Structure formats: structure tokens, C-alpha cells
Amino acid sequence: MEFMSLEELNADQRIIDVIKKRGIERLNPVQTEAVKKGLMEGKRLLITSPTGSGKTLMAELGMISFLLKEGGKAVYVTPLRALTAEKYNTFKDWESLNFKVGMSSGDYDSDDEWLRNYDIIVTTYEKLDSLWRHKPSWLKDVNYFVLDEFHYLNDSDRGPVVESVAVRAKKKNILALSATISNYAKISSWLGADAVTTNWRPVPLKEGVIVQDRRKCQVIFQDNLTLTLNGSDAIIAYTLYTIEKGGQVLVFRNSRKMAETTARKIAAEMEKAPLNDKELLEVANRIKDVDDAGGNEKEELYNLSLKGVVFHHAGLSKGLREIIENAFRERKLKVIVATPTLAAGVNLPARVVIVGDMYRYNRKILGYQEEIPIMEYKQMSGRAGRPGYDDYGESLIVLRNKRDIEKIFEKYILSDPEPIESRLGNESSFYTFLLGILSTEGGLNKNEIYDYSHQTLLDREIVDDYLEKGISWLNENDFIEERDEKFRLTKFGRKVSDLYVNPFTAKTIRDYLSRAETSCELAYFHLLAYTPDGPSIGVSRAEQDQLIDEAYCPLFIDEPDDEDELYEYLSALKVALIVKDWIDEVDEDIILERYSIGSGDLRSIVETMDWLTYSGSHIAGVIEATEHSRKLEILNKRVKDGVKEDLIPLVQISGVGRKRARLLYNNKITTPEDIVMNPEKVKALLGQKIGEKIAKEAAKLIAGLH
Template structure:
């Protein structure tokens, strides 16, 4: 289904003049074809719609118009839901525009054990799928006022990790007013029917896209484009050759590689050729200085990036700290940085268009399959190629797939350029996802009969035959493991089951924690950290062959017994060692080992460390809460302290100091080593605190310490 290229004048929209004024202040005089078609299909009347169109086609504005028109007519609250925190922040900043009309805008993500009661005062709430799923489990009264839901990036249903949560949220959201947004999907009619929505599908893009496949040919490389035209470039490396060609035409380039190491290596190679490209050296110097000012990030990665950025190039992957990624993204948006070499996570995370997108690898590594390699999905390619073309700068965007062998051209063309994306299918078809889904429904909806609970499962995208199989297994397992019980024909969460649902942890995670704690007396920090890292919710880290041997040797030398027995299965043993490496990283973290030392010792990035800390903070908190629920006080005391230490990366003696906002592990240690060891010491030695931290910060810290002391006494 393709819409006609009709552009609607915003003056003709049945909206208050204040709304029209905000649009015009953004430079929006007309709605583009997808936006026009959405309005014609009833967007402003609150009709349920599924809109599928390419990246950059203006789906966010469609959501804004849908939300604002609904709130003007019906009041209440509207929720805009995204799969990624980076997108949540981006959309929040966009929606802030509407505060000019009196609508209060808020953003929430993370912190799953809360009902966010403060949100009762807000009209437009931007959040993530996981956070909304968690909020429903806590049943805050304000959430009953939310009658309009925008589900962004709905194609994440196909993501093995996030898909089950996206689908779970959609099942509940489709019972209210709904607008779903997605990149182009092949079975949009099926999904629209599932959502009870009218489909609006278009392939329109603000900047036309040309796609091609690049292959080695004699002394250089030939690009065969979709329209059968050819182009030749020369050089020793195809990615570098086409990058330099695009830069010579005043383009910006996004290169996607399948690993961090390859991305970094490619960025360095490209940088060595940038002497021939005109650059704004003053602007790049400003970015380098900005990197010097931030606290986040390891010294090595900062120095590496500074050297590259001075040449107009950067790499980007999840191993970098958020502050570093933000600086790189902003430098690229402002056209100061000319080339970013990234792993595919960037394609979905932020709005970052470029003249040229080069997909350097159609394979990615997957430890779960033989040979470790699998082809990327068509959807992933579309996400990457969708970044090609900068509105207002480029007449055309170009997406190039690099192949190493001319024989593969036809196959690659058919799969990625000439084919539709994969159909959206349920990812609830495994025990871990399905059992979590049922637990979440019972937590959100309250007591249900088996039939009522099964009806929620039948509303999923899973075939009915699979639901029947998984449902019976789930009820039996959840009952046998004391998550639910039956009473007067209703399925009821036990106190333990409700606490697990509220903590937003997987029931298999909770079961492992319970068994580990109940079967052992209180233990050492490393044993608790290893137990939690071994659960399905634990973080994953790369473990090299050399590290495997070291870790296996280390197990016998530990000062205390681990809470998980050594498994016999090879896959399980790999996870066991993964968990041990995570535990060792976190042990160094809470012993205040310098961050640079941790990054170098374990070969991880600052972004990895931050991710491990956040996940283990959540898991140590959850284990503490479960130990209280299970009346395991000996474990609870240790886990409470461990959680506080993991959060800030400190030894126990600094716990009182880090209560103060603005004092982290480094400042707390500085104060402690100089005799300032608690809140009272700060209040009694204000001049000394000022001399250590500076007059302005010292005064602020002293005031906060006094406030906390008054609260305690």
C-alpha cells in the first residue's frame, strides 16, 4: 500500500491556533505524505492507527499531533513509549515544546521498584517499554488516567531480548486508545488487525535513497546500484575507498562494522587519510577540549578518541561512556565530525543521518551458533540504511553493502535490497519470556481465573497451539515454585511472587537467588556477586580462552565457597565463568580500584562498566528485598550493605559520606583520608571541606550534610 504524494497545509488542520503556531515556529508549513495520510485516516479524531514508514519520515510529529489533539478533546494523560533510553531522552526534549500550551511533560526510565507517584501531576509521559511494564505491575492510580498510548519502534517485537516486553505492553495498551509507529514491516496488515488499528503504510522518505552492493573488481571496487548503474572507486580497502569518495563530495559517512575492535581499527585507518579532507580544526579542537572536561570514560579511550576527532573521525559503540557517545553524536549532527564508525546499536539508538551509510559486514558474531557467525536481518539492514540522507543537506542518500566476493552479489541484492523486511512474530515462545509475561499480567491485573489469564496469552502474536502448550507448563511451574497459588477458582500471586513481579526480575532469576540463599549460610561479597551474575538477568561479558583458564584456576583459590555449584554442561560452565568475571570486576569496583585499572585489567570499556554497575545494583537490591521477604535476615544484612557499595563503588566506611549529593567515590575517599568521616565531621569542619573540594562545592556539601543530619535527628 503506497499513499499518493499529497502534502497538507498545517493551516487546514482542525487544531487550536496555538498548536499551529508551534508547528510554524519549527518551520513546518505543510505535513509530508505519511503525516497527511495519518490525518486523513483519523489521527486527529483519536482513531487507532498503525503507521509504518522509513526512518526519518516524520513519525514523531504524527505522534505529537495525535497526543495533543487527544488531550485537548479528552484530557487525561498520554504515554509515549520507546525501546531505548537514548530515544526516551530525545523524544522528551521534543515534547517539551508543548509545555507552552500548559501540558506538563515528564520522562521516566529505570528504577523498576516504584510506582512513580510524582507522575500524577504530568500530562505527557515519555518512558520505555520496560518501565511501563514495571509501572503496570505496581498499579499506580495515576496510570488509570492514561488513555492514549504511542508505541514507538514497534518492530522491536522481533528483537529476541526486548521483543517479549514490547509485545506484553502492546497487549495491554491495545485495550485503550493507540497509535503504533514502526519502520516498514512486511506483515503490517496482520499487525494492524492484531492491534485493532487502521494501517497507514508508505515508503516515502524525505531524502530519496539509492542502494548498492560493492565488490572487488580488478584494481579497485565496483558498486552496482539498484537501478543497474555502476560506479568505480580505487584503494586498498573498500570501506576507506568509498568513505573518501563520499567525503570528497562534501558528504558525511556512517560506517557500520560488526565488532568494537573492527570499528575502532577502521576508524584509525580512515583517520590516516583525513589530511586530504577540509576540516574545521577550531570546531574539532572544541570537541577535544569538551572530552577533557568530562569525568566519565577511561583515560585510554578518551586519548584514542581525541586523536581521531582532531582528524574528523570517531568510533561509537556501547563500550564507551554515555557522555563520550553524546559528545560524538552532537559533533556529527553539527557536521564537525565527518565520519563515525559504529557497531549496529547506533542505527536504532538515535536520530543521526549521514549522506552515506556503508554496511561493512553482513555477518555478526553469535556464540550460540556453530562458527559464531550469522547474517544480519533485513530489518537491521533497513535500520542502518535508513540513516542515509541528511534532510536539508543532501539531494540523495546512499547505502552501500560491502561484499568480499563477487559471487555473493545476487544473493545480497535479493535478500537486503529487493526484499521486504521479516514479518513481525512473537518472541514470547520460550519459557523464560512466557512465564515472566504471565507473572506480569497477574501483578498488573490482580487475581484472575485460568481462563481469564489464558485470554491475555491468546491476545499475543503466538499461535494458539503454542499458547496452550506453554500455558499449562507455566501454571504448573509457577505453582510448584511458589510464585502463584489457586484460591476459590482464582490464580493469586504469593507474597514472594508479587515481590518478584514488583522487582521486575525474571522468575527464573528469583528461583536461583532463593535456592542460593536458602541452601547456604551468609557468605562473602564475591559469592553473592557471582550468584547474581549467574542468573538470567545477569550481565554478559566477553571471556577469552586465556581468561577461561585463569578463572578456572581461580575458583579453587577463593577465600569462600560460591553459592552456585559448578555445572557439568559446557554452556552452563561458560555462563558460570562469565559470572565469575563479572563478580571479580564488581569486587574491584567496590574495593575502590581505579576505573582505568579495572578497564585495562578486564579489557572492557567504561560503558560496559557502567552497564555492569547498573545491572548489579538492581540485582543486589532485588536479592536484598527477596532475602527480607524470605526472612533470611543474615543474608539480608550483608546484601543491604553490598547493594549500597555496588551503587557507588566504595568500601563500607564511605557509606555515610556518599549519601550527600555531589559526593562520589573519589571525593568521599579524599574527605575520609583527610579525617572527614561522616556528616557530623563535615558540619564541624566546613573550612577544611572547602579547602579540599573548593569553596563553592564545599559550601554546598556542608549545607546538604546539615540538612541530612536534621532529618535524622
């Protein structure tokens, strides 16, 4: 394996200076090979190498070299907002070379024209896809795209968007990055790029299994090294063993409930482990003070963190997840028990990764447990080994039966992940793709649409089949029209594309609102949640019987007979009831307990329903359903902050949320003008410092309005 000194780079000295400030003195073998293959000359590359092998630095070298030589702009794309923020903070280093770094995610009905002032733009795949549809002037100046975590191409949810972005981006200079692509030859050929692929890791990985056998557990590594530990729980036994040796542990479980239960069990045994009580108390107090989480989850995580253990899943608020991740990076927390979503997120290495479950429940097939994909295991195991702290990382799969050892080794440890395949091969994804093409490119004839669509990863025969059906369906449903032998978006199609909603979502909203009388708030929320873009949430057996009884007004959609459809119907109804409580100002802790959800779930539901009420209002406006549009517009203003209608004027002020707004309103401060006219009263209610800030923000808002 060859390393390259920074002096051998033949790069602008300013680039070398920035890298050296990070404590880097040489490039590792993956980075060296990428440089030799033309990374800094703007060559198109697909780089596949393990987690922690320095792919971000390769992206920086590629982007900065290109910008210094060619000018223009570079866009760095990630699949997750958390990653977007992480990369944005990293890239700020390059502002010393006078490159302005900007970041954008969310708010899909916007062209973000302000980004014209930035040279490096960090964003998500969804946001970039929506930007192309809005055609901001600055996008034509982007000639370099970095597509990070490119294996998301294989993800059933995000894959279609990743592929849509790649089809457009590969017309320019492109750098694609991934930890796991087994069929890299096919993917690099599709991108028109050279492949740089290696298994080199900065911290070697030892993989194996851990098998429970009565009151002992046996660890068997790939190199046949074995270890026997006492204990009736393999996860707890190996976790304690690792901590006693100064390591940190990531445990992955297949459900939130299992993650939380396992964290409690480990914490109960942690008095046997060496802990820094002062550091852990500081972490626990940060958890207690976070302001975007429910009281019960804060209390539980406070108590767990005092033992150096926490759980982590999407049900937690953003604030809680950030505290947990930072404390683990700082090596204060010793154990995180997480669901697999953490493995695909931010960079969070540990000495040991324990994969507790190789099966997960498939909700669509009652009682059916399916094996996890190899790709998912590779993502989890890739977190093992902390550069700078560990000589090697360990990844262990927990088995309940010795007879499974050979099978698990063969499938997960000794095999490559599943090949990357197109996820555009369904009506919903492909019709959305077609709508995006026409939105970005304008009017196209059928041959031009065919040529564009054949640039996807799908087989030509499948493309041709979906094209015929898609053009016909979009035409029949008034998304597109044919004029002068070219297909163009209709007014309705343009609005749907700008809103960045699925065409099937738009059709559902239009079909019901165009023929229905206005209804109650719950009915609107249920309709929006029942669309393909609606938030999905679990419904327990006990809840299924209760939910229908709680629908206190006629819904737009009748109860279906099909069992699968009924589950989706009830899930949408549960979402609707949650959002109704939210806008009625029900206390957040009561909502979380009433519906058995986490603060992260509530935030996610609110964010999605904020977007869908906004979209629904605009779709209703296009079809001239004026009363529906007006009602949805008011609901949109209420959903964002969770308020009754009388608080809408107050929550427009930055820093005024639902609780402060209600306190002010109950004390006869009902508008921004009231705040400006009564600053001393506001300070008395909210405190001197906050009151002063709110008064200034209210004045700014009034100045903007008038």
C-alpha cells in the first residue's frame, strides 16, 4: 500500500496548508490512488472504500482543485440533513482561500437564488432535485458535483431521487463516493467514470460471531481466534469486556423497543465498569436541559447516561441525538444502543460493533421475519475502529444457535454486498422522474424523452414499458399536454413539480378536494397523511380498534376493506389525530404518551405535514377549490408551530413558539404591534433578555410587512 506525502501532491500551497492544519501529513493509499487517477485534474471518478478511509478529503481535493483551475461552483450532495450539516462545517476551512460555503436543505418550493453568492454548496439529493425544477440562475455555473453515500442508489425510498440527480449530474464533472458498491464496474461505466476501489482501512477490521451457550458465550473471529466469556447475555458480556479494556461499543438492535430495553440492561451492569462520573454528569445535564424533547425521554436518558449508556433512534429529537453523538465522539459515553439508521448517518466510530439481530420484522407479512441485507450489515460493521484510538476494530454478530455459524460467516462476513440496482422501476418513481425531466428541460418530443430516460440505470426494455404508460398517465391526468409534437407541463403539472410532491399524491389531493365539500381539520390531515408522501407511523393492535372511534367528523376517504390498505388508512388517521392535538396546543408530553411516539417522531410528522398542508393549499388553488385552499392555508400556518388560529400573528415572530405565544396572548399581547407598544410588559412576562430580543424581532417583522 502506497502513501503519498503532501509535498508530492503538486498542489497549490494553500491547499496543502489547509490540510496540514488538520494534522494530516500524508495521503493514505486510497487517496494516493485517487490522485494518481486524476482526482486533482478533474477526472470523473467513482471511489469505493471503507468507512473512515478519508473520502471526504478526496472530495475536497477534487472540488478545490477544480474551482481554482476552472472557476464556477461545486455542489456536494448527501442523502441526510445531518450529513449535510457535518460536511458544511468541514468545508468552512476552505473559506481561507476565499471560497464561500453555503448549505441548503428542505423548503422544496424555492429556487434559493441567494446561493448565487456561494462557491461550494452542500445540499441533499432531494433539495438538489427540486432546485433543478426551479431553475435558479446559479445552477448553470455548477460544473462539479460530488455525490456522497452513492450506495443510496439502492435504497427503495431515496434511490429514485439519487438516480435522478445522477442522470443530470453526470453531464458535468462528477465524483461519486461510497463505502460499499460491489458492482462498481457497472456503476462506474454508467457514470462514465474511472473506478478507484480498495478494501484498505485506516483501522483493520476483525469480524466474527458471538454465540450464547447457557451461562457462557463464545466469540469466534474470522481468523479462528476464539474467546470464551462468562455471562448469560452475550451483548452485555462483550460490552463490559470491551469497556474494561478502554473501548467504546455500538450495539445495533432491530427495533426501538429492543434498543431501549438493551440499553437499560447494560446500564444495570455498568457499576462493574470504570466510569468518569464528573464527565457523565455533565452529559446528563445537557440532556436534561435540551428544549426540543419530551420530559419522559429526557429523564430516562438522563439516568442512563449517568451509567455511560444511552439508546439512539429516529424517535429521539434532533437535540438529544446531537448531544448523544457528540458525547460519544468525545469518548464520554461508553455505549450507544441504536437502530440501524445510525449506521447510515453521521460518522460515529467505536472500537466494537455488536450486531444484535440478523432478522427484522416485515410489517406487510404478518409474523414474518426477514434477514437483513448484506449492505446493511456492512454499513453497521464499517463503524468499528476509531482512527487515532484503536489498532483494530471488531464487529460481532450475535447468534442464538451454533448451527447458524457457518451460514452467517458465509453470507455476511465473507460475501460482498448486494449489487446496486435502479429503484426507478415502479410507476410512482418513474412518473415522478418523467415529471422532473419535463420540468427541468421544458418541452420535449417523445424521442427526446426516450433518449433522456435511457440514461438511467434501468434496462432499456423496462424504460420503454414505463415510458409508454407514464406519458399516457401523466397526459390523461392533466400533468402534461402535447402541443406541436412536444410534451410540456400543464399549469397543474408545473405546480406539482415545483411543490416537489409525488404525482400520485397530487392526484389524490385533487380528486378528493375537487368533488368534496369542506370538512373538519381532521379530515384534511387524514387525506394528506394517506397520500404516498404522507408520514407513516406504527399502529398497534390495541390502537386499531380505537382509532376509528376517534374520528369525530366525516373523513374524505372511506374505510377500505383490504387489510393492508386498512393499516395504511389507520396509520394516516393516527397521524391526523396527532397533528390535530398539536395544533390544539395539547402539551407535547401528553401527545408523546397518548400516541406512544418519541419527540423525533413528532417533529418529523409536523415537518412533513407542514409541507403537505402547504402543497395541498396550492394544489387546491390551481384547481380553483378556493374554500379548501383557504382552509389548508390556515392549517399550514398552525401546523408549523402547533397553535390555535388566534396565535398565528404571534408565532410569525422569530423566537416566539407556542408556549410563549400563549402566555403573551393570555396577557392581552395578541399581535406584533402589541409587543412593540408594550416592551416592558413583554420583558416582565418573558424575562429581560428574551423580552428585549422578542421586541426587536417584532419590530423587524412589522418593518418587513409594511
